Amino acid sequence: MKNPILYRISQLIGFLLGARVFVALLLTFALYVSTFFLFNQEESLRNFVFDFKVHGIIFCTVLSIFAGGIINQFYDREKDQLTKPFRTRLQNFLKQKYFLYAYLTLNLFSLGIAYFISTRVFVFFLIYQFFMWFYSHKLSKILIINNLTFVGLTLYPFFGMMVYYHTFSVNVFLMAVFLFLILLIIDITKDFLTKNADKIFGYVTIPNYFGNSLAKKIVVFFFIILMLVSMLLINKTGIHTILNLYFAIGLFVTIFGIYLLLNAAKKTHFYLLNILRMWVFVGIIAMLLDGIIKKF
Template sequence: MNKSEFLKTIAAFFRLVRLNNLLIIVLTQYMARIFLVGPKADWQSYIFELKHFLLVFATVCIAAAGYIINDYFDIKIDLVNKPREVIIGKIIRRRRAILSHQILNFIGIAIGLFLGLKVFLINVFAVSALWFYSERFKRQAFIGNFLVAFLTAFSLIVLAVYYKQNEMLVNIYALFAFSISLIREIIKDMEDIRGDARYGCRTLPIIWGIRRTKILLYIFIVGFVSILFFMAYSLHNQYLIMIFSGSIIVFTWLINKLYWADRKKDFTLLSRICKIIMMGGIASMIFV
């Protein structure tokens, strides 16, 4: 392999493991450590804290492995939905992809064992869930959506388990991550309905149709915002109440865009909007 091919493979590997998403995980866990777990006054020490670095690194390894195995099982579907983005089998060999997946999972689980039994068990569950999601549940209605949403919240749940300070506050943000991820995953199913239907996937839009799936999303959005507002109110945290009150405007706009969406590009836009809302949620940690 010459230098050009090597650099092309490295760049492809970073795309495969969704480097941007991994950086978001790192940012989320460090911001949660500083602004949610705290105390904020000691923020400089958290940046160089070895155990927190290992916790973040383990999470990133497991997430990267999850992206690899997801693409591994989705090669045929992705050749229909997004043929230009397929990496496994084109740039990176299937055997090397599986080996990378296994190495990353081993690192994540081994670090979890070093940090403690609870973190180890959560990491083992995350690894197992990502495998079964990619291999089986992704093609089943709602179960796959629910599972990947839970795994999105995993990066905050593991912090709530490892650190005992402000557990409720961390879990509120974990619920927020779960909620917006679940909404986004169902929207992505509507976006990918063509390729999913061709390969026998039983996603909600295929079983129920677009219209009924939208109704379910309206219910989820209203329900999740209500629960988050109630949890914030129970903490008597005025800043959190203000943040979630402001989110009502954003989610109302999202519902309006969802109502009028009927083409693939509309659902692609909605998926991106959900990602922006997720980033806004992360940024709001600063003000809590």
């Protein structure tokens, strides 16, 4: 007989993993940090705290990301059984129909709040949710489009905040390019690890289509552009801030990343993937500390 408490806990963990809750929480943190310290540099902390429209937009983003994670795992379920067997086993404690109910509920709730904020915000999230579904349903299996769409959807809320605050500058543009490139490299590196499963289930990825050798050269090319963007960011103000120090150290991280990428062992790709993910998180912390020093 099943232990009802353990069974319910397993159901909860399975749902949290299916909804990519931990990824959503990280993106929420990144949104708050970038909104207050990068896009909204003129507003005081007090005004920002009581700006309920901004909190509403970020909350809609979180709900949409939860929903996007659910629909993505619904379409990727067969592949995940090979690449993420433990996660899939936990998700099997809940029937797929409950994930779909949650997907629809989260999206509708998000759109309801968005409509309450403004019609433009409603349209913004309607487009976001449509492309999240379309990515999982169709675009995730199309060569190059899959990587570009994934990165674009990740950055979409940040672009929305930039437009909301009318924050347009060379520095912000370069930082956006930096983040785009590092997320693109992360996504392609992930494709190296799931190459066999992708081939079985019809996902046309850069490593599958071009082969490992050429695919690695493509990623090295992106790494080189990433280094150039980092040097441009450093050159604008010099290494006088925590954020610029982050970009300077990032040059060495990039070189080490190229070394790991060119290594033939599969486990080095796993190390590279997690180092780059951690480096993105370090960048968020660097922006937070840099912003605190400048504002306070």
